[in-house]
Amino acid sequence: MSTGNAFLVLSAFLASGVEMVEALTIVLAAGVARGWRSALAGLGAATLALAVVVAALGPALTHIPLQALRLVVGALLLVFGLQWLRKAILRASGYKPLHDEDEIFRRELAEAHGAARLERGSLDWYGFTLAFKGVLLEGLEVVFIVLTFGSAQGSIPLAAAGAGGALVLVGGVGVAVRAPLARVPENAMKFAVGVMLTTFGIFWSAEGAGADWPGSDASLLGVLGFVVLSSFLLVRLLRRERRSVLRTVEA
Amino acid sequence: MSRLAAFGRFWWDFVIGDDWLVAVLVAVAIGATAALAAANITAWWLLPVAVLLVLWLSLRRAIRSA
Numbered sequence: 001m002s003t004g005n006a007f008l009v010l011s012a013f014l015a016s017g018v019e020m021v022e023a024l025t026i027v028l029a030a031g032v033a034r035g036w037r038s039a040l041a042g043l044g045a046a047t048l049a050l051a052v053v054v055a056a057l058g059p060a061l062t063h064i065p066l067q068a069l070r071l072v073v074g075a076l077l078l079v080f081g082l083q084w085l086r087k088a089i090l091r092a093s094g095y096k097p098l099h100d101e102d103e104i105f106r107r108e109l110a111e112a113h114g115a116a117r118l119e120r121g122s123l124d125w126y127g128f129t130l131a132f133k134g135v136l137l138e139g140l141e142v143v144f145i146v147l148t149f150g151s152a153q154g155s156i157p158l159a160a161a162g163a164g165g166a167l168v169l170v171g172g173v174g175v176a177v178r179a180p181l182a183r184v185p186e187n188a189m190k191f192a193v194g195v196m197l198t199t200f201g202i203f204w205s206a207e208g209a210g211a212d213w214p215g216s217d218a219s220l221l222g223v224l225g226f227v228v229l230s231s232f233l234l235v236r237l238l239r240r241e242r243r244s245v246l247r248t249v250e251a
Numbered sequence: 252m253s254r255l256a257a258f259g260r261f262w263w264d265f266v267i268g269d270d271w272l273v274a275v276l277v278a279v280a281i282g283a284t285a286a287l288a289a290a291n292i293t294a295w296w297l298l299p300v301a302v303l304l305v306l307w308l309s310l311r312r313a314i315r316s317a
Binding site (some may be wrong): 209 | 265266267268269273274278281282284285287288289293294296297298299300302303305306307309310313314316317
């Protein structure tokens with residue numbers, strides 16, 4: 001498997017895994033508080049809606065010329081990746097609280113318990129909507145990443161395989177434990193996804209803009225190393241700065 | 252109209268996110284890369300450097316507004 005394809009599968013797996021952990025937390029809260037029938041119906045309806053989006057957009061993307069596709073996809077991934085990386089660096093340096101699935105689960109559960117009961121058909125509407133919106137919104141990010149990564153690298157099936165692996169793993173563990181996956185190193189995974197998205201974003205948008213990378217696909221490793229090193233350097237700088245500010249405040 | 256606004260807001264949040272300046276600077280950097288490449292000047296180095304600067308700038312803005 002080439003460097004680009006290996007990155008493709010890994011990126012799709014990590015990005016999908018992170019989003020699926022978040023979707024699972026919401027579905028669990030809806031199921032526990034409002035009943036599993038409505039939560040699972042919401043999950044099923046959102047999965048169908050996502051399948052329609054993939055079926056509509058997937059084949060269309062394969063007809064766009066590769067250079068134009070890489071320019072647009074690269075630019076989108078770069079903006080998207082920088083959002084993830086920015087949040088991950090702020091979390092790692094202590095400027096933003098870490099993502100806590102247990103806390104999110106408790107909050108969703110309290111809100112779901114407090115909401116009024118409105119039945120449509122035999123379904124609790126709040127539970128259905130909560131699960132539907134949660135899965136649809138988190139799933140759209142997975143669809144976006146799988147389609148853009150897959151089409152720009154020339155293999156949507158490989159990207160889908162990465163996402164499928166994450167679905168089997170997160171779904172399987174979720175069914176087994178029926179609790180939010182708080183032990184998943186979600187913050188570290190988000191950092192990794194931010195790094196991957198930014199790396200691919202830099203690589204493809206430069207190619208799409210007409211630049212030639214020295215060493216072609218192999219330079220992805222160089223870009224990856226640059227993004228990783230820069231990110232860790234920024235985390236260290238910001239951590240040191242934060243400690244110094246806190247010391248000044250305490251003094 | 253409010254549904255249209257909500258739809259627009261969803262896509263704005265989804266793609267642009269918390270800091271619109273990132274999207275603008277990335278677009279400028281890609282444009283500059285294209286200009287260099289069109290003039291047959293080596294251009295691959297520009298985006299990594301620009302990304303580091305954009306990230307630093309965006310982090311400073313986030314910390315200031317926190």
